[in-house]
Amino acid sequence: MRLAHRLLMATPSSIGSKSSLTEALALLPPLQLYRRLLRVHRKLDPEMRVLGDSYLKKEFRAHRTAENPLHIIGFLTEWQLYAQKLEGDNWTGEKLDKSKLDKLSGIFP
Template identity: 40%
Template sequence: MKPNSVLNCRLIQRNNPSKLIFSRFINQNSKTYYTLQRQLKIEREEQEYLKQIEQDEEMNTRPLVHPLKLYRDILRQHNKQFKHSNPMIKKLGDEYVKLEFKRHSVIDNPLHIVGFITKWQDYLFSISNGEWKNGTLSEDMLSKMSKEQVGQLYELMKASKEI
Protein backbone atom coordinates (compact mmCIF):
# COMPACT_ATOMS: atom_id res chain seq x y z
CA MET A 1 0.00 0.00 0.00
CA LYS A 2 1.06 3.54 -0.63
CA PRO A 3 1.60 5.79 2.38
CA ASN A 4 -1.39 7.93 1.39
CA SER A 5 -3.71 4.94 1.24
CA VAL A 6 -2.56 3.78 4.70
CA LEU A 7 -3.26 7.25 6.05
CA ASN A 8 -6.67 7.25 4.36
CA CYS A 9 -7.42 3.83 5.86
CA ARG A 10 -6.59 5.11 9.35
CA LEU A 11 -8.83 8.14 8.89
CA ILE A 12 -11.65 5.98 7.64
CA GLN A 13 -11.12 3.54 10.51
CA ARG A 14 -11.69 6.27 13.05
CA ASN A 15 -14.89 7.34 11.36
CA ASN A 16 -16.33 4.02 10.31
CA PRO A 17 -14.62 0.62 10.65
CA SER A 18 -16.72 -1.01 7.90
CA LYS A 19 -15.33 1.44 5.33
CA LEU A 20 -11.81 0.37 6.29
CA ILE A 21 -12.58 -3.23 5.48
CA PHE A 22 -14.12 -2.25 2.18
CA SER A 23 -11.22 0.00 1.23
CA ARG A 24 -8.68 -2.75 2.03
CA PHE A 25 -10.73 -5.22 0.02
CA ILE A 26 -10.62 -2.91 -3.00
CA ASN A 27 -6.87 -2.34 -2.62
CA GLN A 28 -6.11 -6.06 -2.30
CA ASN A 29 -8.46 -7.22 -5.02
CA SER A 30 -8.13 -4.43 -7.56
CA LYS A 31 -6.30 -6.76 -9.96
CA THR A 32 -9.09 -9.29 -9.67
CA TYR A 33 -11.70 -6.59 -10.17
CA TYR A 34 -10.08 -5.22 -13.32
CA THR A 35 -9.50 -8.73 -14.67
CA LEU A 36 -13.20 -9.47 -14.21
CA GLN A 37 -14.09 -6.20 -15.90
CA ARG A 38 -11.91 -7.10 -18.89
CA GLN A 39 -13.47 -10.55 -19.12
CA LEU A 40 -16.96 -9.07 -19.02
CA LYS A 41 -16.03 -6.60 -21.74
CA ILE A 42 -14.65 -9.40 -23.92
CA GLU A 43 -17.80 -11.47 -23.38
CA ARG A 44 -19.99 -8.50 -24.34
CA GLU A 45 -17.96 -7.92 -27.50
CA GLU A 46 -18.24 -11.61 -28.41
CA GLN A 47 -22.02 -11.50 -27.91
CA GLU A 48 -22.29 -8.37 -30.10
CA TYR A 49 -20.17 -10.06 -32.76
CA LEU A 50 -22.39 -13.16 -32.72
CA LYS A 51 -25.51 -10.98 -32.97
CA GLN A 52 -23.98 -9.19 -35.95
CA ILE A 53 -23.28 -12.52 -37.66
CA GLU A 54 -26.87 -13.62 -37.06
CA GLN A 55 -28.15 -10.35 -38.51
CA ASP A 56 -25.91 -10.79 -41.56
CA GLU A 57 -27.22 -14.32 -42.09
CA GLU A 58 -30.80 -13.08 -41.72
CA MET A 59 -30.09 -10.38 -44.28
CA ASN A 60 -29.03 -13.02 -46.82
CA THR A 61 -32.03 -15.30 -46.23
CA ARG A 62 -34.60 -12.63 -45.51
CA PRO A 63 -37.69 -12.43 -47.72
CA LEU A 64 -38.02 -9.63 -50.22
CA VAL A 65 -38.60 -6.16 -48.86
CA HIS A 66 -41.27 -3.82 -50.19
CA PRO A 67 -39.70 -1.72 -52.98
CA LEU A 68 -40.55 1.62 -51.37
CA LYS A 69 -38.93 0.60 -48.06
CA LEU A 70 -35.89 -0.70 -49.94
CA TYR A 71 -35.65 2.58 -51.85
CA ARG A 72 -35.77 4.61 -48.62
CA ASP A 73 -33.22 2.36 -46.91
CA ILE A 74 -30.79 2.72 -49.81
CA LEU A 75 -31.08 6.52 -49.77
CA ARG A 76 -30.59 6.55 -45.98
CA GLN A 77 -27.51 4.37 -46.30
CA HIS A 78 -26.11 6.68 -49.00
CA ASN A 79 -26.69 9.60 -46.65
CA LYS A 80 -24.97 7.78 -43.81
CA GLN A 81 -21.99 6.60 -45.87
CA PHE A 82 -21.27 9.57 -48.12
CA LYS A 83 -22.81 12.71 -46.64
CA HIS A 84 -19.62 14.02 -45.07
CA SER A 85 -16.92 12.05 -46.86
CA ASN A 86 -17.91 12.45 -50.51
CA PRO A 87 -21.11 14.36 -51.26
CA MET A 88 -20.65 14.15 -55.05
CA ILE A 89 -20.67 10.34 -54.95
CA LYS A 90 -23.78 10.52 -52.73
CA LYS A 91 -25.52 12.73 -55.27
CA LEU A 92 -24.55 10.46 -58.16
CA GLY A 93 -25.70 7.35 -56.29
CA ASP A 94 -28.98 8.94 -55.25
CA GLU A 95 -29.77 10.02 -58.81
CA TYR A 96 -28.94 6.58 -60.15
CA VAL A 97 -31.13 4.82 -57.57
CA LYS A 98 -34.03 7.20 -58.23
CA LEU A 99 -33.76 6.69 -61.97
CA GLU A 100 -33.61 2.89 -61.72
CA PHE A 101 -36.57 2.66 -59.36
CA LYS A 102 -38.60 4.94 -61.66
CA ARG A 103 -37.72 2.82 -64.69
CA HIS A 104 -38.74 -0.39 -62.96
CA SER A 105 -41.93 0.92 -61.39
CA VAL A 106 -44.01 -0.10 -64.44
CA ILE A 107 -42.73 -3.68 -64.74
CA ASP A 108 -45.41 -6.38 -64.49
CA ASN A 109 -43.29 -9.53 -64.84
CA PRO A 110 -42.89 -11.07 -61.35
CA LEU A 111 -39.50 -12.62 -62.22
CA HIS A 112 -38.08 -9.24 -63.19
CA ILE A 113 -39.46 -7.66 -60.02
CA VAL A 114 -37.96 -10.39 -57.80
CA GLY A 115 -34.59 -10.11 -59.57
CA PHE A 116 -34.62 -6.32 -59.30
CA ILE A 117 -35.46 -6.28 -55.58
CA THR A 118 -32.99 -9.09 -54.80
CA LYS A 119 -30.09 -7.29 -56.48
CA TRP A 120 -30.91 -4.00 -54.76
CA GLN A 121 -31.14 -5.80 -51.40
CA ASP A 122 -27.69 -7.27 -52.08
CA TYR A 123 -26.44 -3.78 -52.89
CA LEU A 124 -27.91 -2.40 -49.66
CA PHE A 125 -26.29 -5.21 -47.70
CA SER A 126 -22.89 -4.63 -49.31
CA ILE A 127 -22.98 -0.86 -48.85
CA SER A 128 -24.07 -1.10 -45.22
CA ASN A 129 -21.12 -3.42 -44.46
CA GLY A 130 -18.57 -1.35 -46.38
CA GLU A 131 -18.00 -4.07 -48.99
CA TRP A 132 -18.64 -1.62 -51.83
CA LYS A 133 -15.12 -0.19 -51.52
CA ASN A 134 -13.48 -3.37 -52.81
CA GLY A 135 -16.27 -4.45 -55.14
CA THR A 136 -15.51 -5.94 -58.53
CA LEU A 137 -17.69 -7.32 -61.28
CA SER A 138 -16.96 -10.85 -62.49
CA GLU A 139 -16.90 -11.83 -66.15
CA ASP A 140 -19.80 -14.18 -65.46
CA MET A 141 -21.95 -11.28 -64.24
CA LEU A 142 -20.93 -9.17 -67.24
CA SER A 143 -21.88 -11.95 -69.66
CA LYS A 144 -25.34 -12.21 -68.08
CA MET A 145 -26.03 -8.50 -68.62
CA SER A 146 -27.84 -7.13 -71.63
CA LYS A 147 -26.22 -4.58 -73.95
CA GLU A 148 -28.32 -1.84 -72.35
CA GLN A 149 -27.15 -2.81 -68.87
CA VAL A 150 -23.51 -2.84 -69.94
CA GLY A 151 -24.04 0.57 -71.54
CA GLN A 152 -25.57 1.92 -68.32
CA LEU A 153 -22.69 0.48 -66.32
CA TYR A 154 -20.19 2.12 -68.66
CA GLU A 155 -21.97 5.49 -68.37
CA LEU A 156 -21.97 5.15 -64.59
CA MET A 157 -18.26 4.37 -64.60
CA LYS A 158 -17.52 7.45 -66.76
CA ALA A 159 -19.64 9.69 -64.53
CA SER A 160 -18.00 8.42 -61.36
CA LYS A 161 -14.50 9.00 -62.76
CA GLU A 162 -15.38 12.62 -63.56
CA ILE A 163 -16.09 13.20 -59.88
Template identity: 45%
Template sequence: MATSAHFSRVRSLYKRILVLHRFLPIDLRALGDQYVKDEFRRHKGASPGEVKSFMAEWENYKDTLQTQVLASAGERLGSVKFGANLSEGKLGDFQEEQIGQLYELMLESTKSSRQFDFQEESK
Protein backbone atom coordinates in the same frame (compact mmCIF):
# COMPACT_ATOMS: atom_id res chain seq x y z
CA MET B 1 -51.21 -7.67 -59.34
CA ALA B 2 -48.86 -6.19 -56.75
CA THR B 3 -49.92 -6.21 -53.13
CA SER B 4 -49.56 -3.50 -50.52
CA ALA B 5 -46.95 -5.71 -48.82
CA HIS B 6 -44.90 -5.65 -52.03
CA PHE B 7 -45.18 -1.85 -52.31
CA SER B 8 -44.16 -1.54 -48.68
CA ARG B 9 -41.12 -3.76 -49.23
CA VAL B 10 -40.05 -1.80 -52.32
CA ARG B 11 -40.54 1.54 -50.55
CA SER B 12 -38.63 0.34 -47.50
CA LEU B 13 -35.67 -0.83 -49.62
CA TYR B 14 -35.68 2.43 -51.58
CA LYS B 15 -35.67 4.56 -48.43
CA ARG B 16 -32.98 2.44 -46.75
CA ILE B 17 -30.67 2.86 -49.75
CA LEU B 18 -31.16 6.64 -49.72
CA VAL B 19 -30.39 6.72 -45.99
CA LEU B 20 -27.18 4.74 -46.57
CA HIS B 21 -26.20 7.16 -49.34
CA ARG B 22 -26.00 9.90 -46.68
CA PHE B 23 -22.72 8.31 -45.58
CA LEU B 24 -21.14 8.58 -49.04
CA PRO B 25 -18.97 11.49 -50.17
CA ILE B 26 -21.31 14.23 -51.41
CA ASP B 27 -20.56 13.76 -55.12
CA LEU B 28 -21.13 10.00 -54.94
CA ARG B 29 -24.26 10.57 -52.88
CA ALA B 30 -25.74 12.90 -55.51
CA LEU B 31 -24.87 10.46 -58.29
CA GLY B 32 -26.16 7.45 -56.33
CA ASP B 33 -29.40 9.12 -55.28
CA GLN B 34 -30.23 10.10 -58.84
CA TYR B 35 -29.37 6.64 -60.16
CA VAL B 36 -31.52 4.88 -57.55
CA LYS B 37 -34.47 7.20 -58.19
CA ASP B 38 -34.21 6.67 -61.94
CA GLU B 39 -33.91 2.87 -61.67
CA PHE B 40 -36.82 2.45 -59.26
CA ARG B 41 -38.97 4.73 -61.41
CA ARG B 42 -37.93 2.88 -64.58
CA HIS B 43 -38.98 -0.48 -63.11
CA LYS B 44 -42.43 0.51 -61.83
CA GLY B 45 -44.12 -1.49 -64.58
CA ALA B 46 -41.66 -4.40 -64.71
CA SER B 47 -42.79 -8.00 -65.09
CA PRO B 48 -42.88 -10.23 -61.98
CA GLY B 49 -39.69 -12.02 -63.11
CA GLU B 50 -37.86 -8.74 -63.60
CA VAL B 51 -39.10 -7.46 -60.24
CA LYS B 52 -37.73 -10.51 -58.44
CA SER B 53 -34.29 -10.03 -59.98
CA PHE B 54 -34.43 -6.25 -59.52
CA MET B 55 -35.25 -6.54 -55.82
CA ALA B 56 -32.59 -9.22 -55.21
CA GLU B 57 -29.87 -7.08 -56.80
CA TRP B 58 -30.87 -3.94 -54.92
CA GLU B 59 -31.02 -5.92 -51.65
CA ASN B 60 -27.45 -7.10 -52.37
CA TYR B 61 -26.42 -3.50 -53.07
CA LYS B 62 -28.00 -2.33 -49.81
CA ASP B 63 -26.28 -5.09 -47.82
CA THR B 64 -22.89 -4.36 -49.41
CA LEU B 65 -23.21 -0.62 -48.85
CA GLN B 66 -24.38 -1.10 -45.28
CA THR B 67 -21.36 -3.31 -44.55
CA GLN B 68 -19.01 -0.73 -46.09
CA VAL B 69 -20.62 2.16 -44.20
CA LEU B 70 -20.29 0.32 -40.89
CA ALA B 71 -16.68 -0.61 -41.66
CA SER B 72 -15.91 3.02 -42.49
CA ALA B 73 -17.16 4.34 -39.16
CA GLY B 74 -14.37 6.26 -37.48
CA GLU B 75 -12.16 6.36 -40.57
CA ARG B 76 -11.42 9.43 -42.67
CA LEU B 77 -14.03 9.60 -45.42
CA GLY B 78 -11.45 10.23 -48.13
CA SER B 79 -9.65 6.98 -47.33
CA VAL B 80 -12.77 4.79 -47.52
CA LYS B 81 -13.49 2.88 -50.72
CA PHE B 82 -17.11 2.18 -51.58
CA GLY B 83 -18.35 -0.28 -54.19
CA ALA B 84 -17.57 -3.79 -55.36
CA ASN B 85 -16.16 -5.45 -58.46
CA LEU B 86 -18.53 -7.32 -60.76
CA SER B 87 -17.66 -10.84 -61.80
CA GLU B 88 -17.56 -11.75 -65.49
CA GLY B 89 -20.48 -14.10 -64.82
CA LYS B 90 -22.61 -11.22 -63.53
CA LEU B 91 -21.62 -9.05 -66.49
CA GLY B 92 -22.67 -11.86 -68.82
CA ASP B 93 -26.19 -11.67 -67.39
CA PHE B 94 -26.53 -7.98 -68.31
CA GLN B 95 -28.41 -6.76 -71.34
CA GLU B 96 -26.59 -4.46 -73.78
CA GLU B 97 -28.46 -1.41 -72.46
CA GLN B 98 -27.48 -2.27 -68.89
CA ILE B 99 -23.81 -2.57 -69.82
CA GLY B 100 -24.04 0.88 -71.42
CA GLN B 101 -25.59 2.29 -68.25
CA LEU B 102 -22.94 0.63 -66.13
CA TYR B 103 -20.18 2.08 -68.29
CA GLU B 104 -21.68 5.59 -68.05
CA LEU B 105 -22.01 5.20 -64.28
CA MET B 106 -18.37 4.08 -64.03
CA LEU B 107 -17.22 7.10 -66.06
CA GLU B 108 -19.27 9.49 -63.95
CA SER B 109 -18.14 8.03 -60.63
CA THR B 110 -14.45 8.03 -61.53
CA LYS B 111 -14.18 11.53 -62.99
CA SER B 112 -10.95 13.17 -61.92
CA SER B 113 -12.56 16.58 -61.53
CA ARG B 114 -15.43 16.13 -59.13
CA GLN B 115 -18.46 18.37 -59.39
CA PHE B 116 -18.10 19.22 -55.73
CA ASP B 117 -14.71 19.99 -54.22
CA PHE B 118 -15.07 20.71 -50.54
CA GLN B 119 -12.04 21.30 -48.39
CA GLU B 120 -11.80 21.71 -44.67
CA GLU B 121 -11.35 25.26 -43.49
CA SER B 122 -8.09 25.88 -41.70
CA LYS B 123 -8.45 27.41 -38.26
Protein backbone atom coordinates in the same frame (compact mmCIF):
# COMPACT_ATOMS: atom_id res chain seq x y z
CA MET C 1 -44.21 -3.13 -59.51
CA ARG C 2 -47.89 -3.62 -58.87
CA LEU C 3 -47.42 -7.34 -58.42
CA ALA C 4 -44.65 -6.83 -55.89
CA HIS C 5 -46.93 -7.06 -52.88
CA ARG C 6 -47.81 -10.65 -53.81
CA LEU C 7 -44.20 -11.56 -54.41
CA LEU C 8 -42.59 -10.08 -51.32
CA MET C 9 -42.53 -13.28 -49.35
CA ALA C 10 -41.72 -15.52 -52.31
CA THR C 11 -38.40 -17.28 -52.11
CA PRO C 12 -36.24 -17.78 -55.19
CA SER C 13 -36.87 -21.54 -55.10
CA SER C 14 -40.63 -21.10 -54.91
CA ILE C 15 -40.73 -19.17 -58.18
CA GLY C 16 -38.29 -21.39 -60.01
CA SER C 17 -35.45 -18.88 -60.23
CA LYS C 18 -31.82 -19.76 -59.59
CA SER C 19 -30.50 -16.96 -57.45
CA SER C 20 -27.07 -16.11 -56.13
CA LEU C 21 -28.54 -16.22 -52.66
CA THR C 22 -27.65 -19.27 -50.62
CA GLU C 23 -30.77 -19.09 -48.53
CA ALA C 24 -34.21 -17.55 -48.88
CA LEU C 25 -34.29 -13.82 -48.37
CA ALA C 26 -37.43 -11.98 -47.36
CA LEU C 27 -37.50 -9.00 -49.68
CA LEU C 28 -38.40 -5.55 -48.51
CA PRO C 29 -41.30 -3.82 -50.25
CA PRO C 30 -40.09 -1.46 -52.98
CA LEU C 31 -40.79 1.78 -51.10
CA GLN C 32 -39.07 0.58 -47.91
CA LEU C 33 -36.08 -0.63 -49.91
CA TYR C 34 -35.90 2.69 -51.78
CA ARG C 35 -35.86 4.65 -48.51
CA ARG C 36 -33.29 2.31 -47.01
CA LEU C 37 -31.00 2.81 -50.00
CA LEU C 38 -31.27 6.59 -49.79
CA ARG C 39 -30.36 6.40 -46.08
CA VAL C 40 -27.39 4.15 -46.81
CA HIS C 41 -26.14 6.59 -49.47
CA ARG C 42 -25.77 9.27 -46.77
CA LYS C 43 -22.46 7.79 -45.67
CA LEU C 44 -20.93 8.01 -49.17
CA ASP C 45 -18.72 10.81 -50.38
CA PRO C 46 -20.79 13.74 -51.72
CA GLU C 47 -19.92 13.01 -55.37
CA MET C 48 -20.72 9.32 -55.00
CA ARG C 49 -23.94 10.11 -53.15
CA VAL C 50 -25.20 12.38 -55.94
CA LEU C 51 -24.37 9.74 -58.55
CA GLY C 52 -25.87 6.91 -56.48
CA ASP C 53 -29.06 8.78 -55.60
CA SER C 54 -29.74 9.85 -59.17
CA TYR C 55 -29.12 6.34 -60.52
CA LEU C 56 -31.30 4.84 -57.80
CA LYS C 57 -34.17 7.21 -58.52
CA LYS C 58 -34.02 6.64 -62.28
CA GLU C 59 -33.90 2.85 -61.91
CA PHE C 60 -36.86 2.71 -59.52
CA ARG C 61 -38.88 5.02 -61.78
CA ALA C 62 -38.01 2.96 -64.85
CA HIS C 63 -39.10 -0.28 -63.16
CA ARG C 64 -42.22 1.10 -61.51
CA THR C 65 -44.53 -0.55 -64.04
CA ALA C 66 -42.72 -3.90 -64.24
CA GLU C 67 -45.15 -6.82 -64.43
CA ASN C 68 -42.87 -9.86 -64.79
CA PRO C 69 -42.61 -11.53 -61.34
CA LEU C 70 -39.12 -12.89 -61.98
CA HIS C 71 -37.92 -9.47 -63.08
CA ILE C 72 -39.39 -7.83 -59.97
CA ILE C 73 -37.82 -10.39 -57.63
CA GLY C 74 -34.45 -10.06 -59.37
CA PHE C 75 -34.59 -6.27 -59.28
CA LEU C 76 -35.49 -6.09 -55.58
CA THR C 77 -33.00 -8.83 -54.63
CA GLU C 78 -30.06 -7.12 -56.31
CA TRP C 79 -30.87 -3.75 -54.76
CA GLN C 80 -31.29 -5.34 -51.33
CA LEU C 81 -27.92 -7.10 -51.64
CA TYR C 82 -26.40 -3.77 -52.67
CA ALA C 83 -27.84 -2.11 -49.54
CA GLN C 84 -26.47 -4.87 -47.33
CA LYS C 85 -23.00 -4.47 -48.84
CA LEU C 86 -23.02 -0.73 -48.28
CA GLU C 87 -24.22 -1.13 -44.72
CA GLY C 88 -21.47 -3.62 -43.97
CA ASP C 89 -18.69 -1.75 -45.76
CA ASN C 90 -17.94 -4.89 -47.83
CA TRP C 91 -17.99 -2.93 -51.07
CA THR C 92 -14.77 -0.92 -50.82
CA GLY C 93 -12.24 -2.11 -53.37
CA GLU C 94 -14.65 -4.63 -54.89
CA LYS C 95 -14.94 -4.79 -58.66
CA LEU C 96 -18.28 -5.06 -60.41
CA ASP C 97 -18.95 -8.46 -61.93
CA LYS C 98 -18.91 -8.38 -65.76
CA SER C 99 -22.31 -10.11 -65.97
CA LYS C 100 -23.90 -7.53 -63.66
CA LEU C 101 -22.27 -4.70 -65.56
CA ASP C 102 -23.82 -5.96 -68.80
CA LYS C 103 -27.27 -6.05 -67.18
CA LEU C 104 -27.19 -2.40 -66.08
CA SER C 105 -29.55 -0.17 -67.98
CA GLY C 106 -27.98 2.56 -70.07
CA ILE C 107 -29.47 5.50 -68.22
CA PHE C 108 -26.24 7.44 -68.05
CA PRO C 109 -24.36 8.34 -71.23
